[in-house]
Amino acid sequence: MALSRLKINHVRNLQQVSLEDLQQVNVLFGRNGSGKTSVLESIHLLGMARSFRGSSIKSVIAHQEADCTVFGMVTHPSLSSAAAGAGLPLGVQRNRAGEVQIKVSGKTVRTVARLAEHFPLQVITADSFDLLTGSPGARRQYLDWGVFHVEHRFFYQWQRFQKCIKQRNKLLRRGKIADRELAVWTRDLTESGKAITAYRKAYFEVLTPRFSAIMARLAPSLTALELRFRQGWDKQLSYEAALQSSAAADLEQGYTHVGPQRADIRVMYNGHPAAETLSRGQQKLVVCGLKLAQGQLMSEVGKGTCTYLIDDLPSELDQQHSQLVCALLASMEAQVFITCVQRQDIESVWPETKELAMFHVEHGAVQRYSQL
Template sequence: MPISSLSISHIRNIQQAELTPSSRINVIYGENGSGKTSLLEAIHFLGLTRSFRTSQFKYLVTQDTPQALVFAQLAQGAHAAKPLGVERQTSGDVRIRYDANTIDLAELAGLLPLQVINTDTFDLLEGSPANRRQFIDWGAFYFDPAFIQVWRGFKRVLQQRNSLLKCGKIDPAVRQVWDREFIQYAQRITELRFAYIEQLIPDFEAILAHLFSGAEIRLNFSPGWDQKVPLDELLGAQLERDIRQGYTSAGPQRADLRVKADGISAAERLSRGQKKLVVSALKLAQGTLYHRLSGRPCVYLIDDLPSELDQQHSRLFCEYLEQTTNQCFITCVDPASLRTVWRPETDVAYFKINAGELVQTH
């Protein structure tokens, strides 16, 4: 559901801002520190009640202000747009209202599927496996409605098993009960992750072929344990070590998505610009697959698109964005770097921001 209007109150240095964005491409430009990324954060807050830059809300809300509020109208095709508002207090209270009804976070995520491409996106290659599991689980959440309940069940069982391990001595009968439930959830969540990655790979390879050349890139999903060994046997064999460590060392909580370039870790093999193209292809592939499965586009928040990319690859990136139906919010310092890359028929809106003040330009 593209955003047809947006009102922002008290997000970092944006005291108050309103805009009517294009349903396709929106370029937000201004000097460093002017509020470009803050505007993207505001949209992220609208979709997930939090920032993509900090886990502490007090740093997102304008200083000395008790709450932040972002309000939008979400387009509904031929039907009238519906209002969505997210308010969060510094005390921690969150209120989400959509079409005059209170909804929860899972419902909100379903309304406004967001994809962020920024410097943190490099963590898909350079960061810990937790970053890549989060990437997989975002897609699996939208890929299969059953995933969220399986994911929650697995987290609950894993937490309980780890609590037992920290106690040291475990009654064998109690351990068997929790191990049996752990294995059931582990197998199911792994099946859903595998199924999602299998669907994602063709889209990733097609997009990468458009953006990137110079190395053969391959994705490989590791479920978190050696599947040649039954998981119940593995849990039993590693029990003493797990008790000493105080946590479960094998299972879906150790899953990873390995990205290799010419058979070598892409994080070690590729240049900075090449890495940006690969991680962007991963994110764009998620949006493409989501649209094919749901019939709905994503909203892309792309921070400083031209950075790390030469003119040719910036143009290729923008060409691909034009081919999709996603709504994109793109920041840059100098709009001249992006003005010549779009086709004349592409609906592109430009907004200049200065010290938190936003104006539409041409």
């Protein structure tokens, strides 16, 4: 899936921007404060209906405006090639009240998942580099992105699990529960929890070798890197047994202690947590490796390609490592939107064989740049 056209209305300092004929590799260059990150933010809004900074939607809507809208055309592999030329229209509108309207092919859809499945996005920004040091929640989100895009049955079980755990925790908090009442939710929780974990494990197994291969190119000296999957309960126990052994604590403290809601990916280096051992620069490479591995895996299993939104890579990595990341991106056939201040910042690190579409961003306006 790749974005071929994009229309932006009222996203941060972008009042009305229209980008046509987008290419596989698109470079957005311009001074600080010109609106480059806002273009990435708009693309993220189109794929996920929210900001990529995790900030509130109000900060994304242009000051003085009631709402913001993005509209885009993505090419979809399941359409016939003639129809794919036309693409699949996506539209997202958000207003200050937090309401969201999502349209796929002109029809309103009710969940972000129904939008995201058509336009998988990977984001690499300054904030992404906290993945190793940050909360397990961010690493679960990372993992589940991959599972969601390669295994479409995952989402149903994930939704089911969310519902069960919410209900079960509500009961636990209330106290004075009839055993039968709790047992109903525990049974459903067990089933969906086991299904989610099986999907996550299977995905993790195929992701790990890709990650290792990519890291061997990005940081050959970090040979002792290892990824570990933690399912969220004692691996010696079945989920039923783990829930049973935590039943008393669950009742006493009013929430479910064990399960996929506690899963994590641990990145280890020489047997120690990479977050505590690696330098910040090395951690950034590991994060790039994790994100590149997911995109590569997605295209390898025939689920289409994802689109990378990469904010100011040259200021995050040194020249040599920027070059390596760009070479890997270029070899993946994924679509890329990448920002920098001077266009030479990317030109000097991108492999020469791939053509770059250049866009100059200035005071909230975006112009295609051509050297001719």
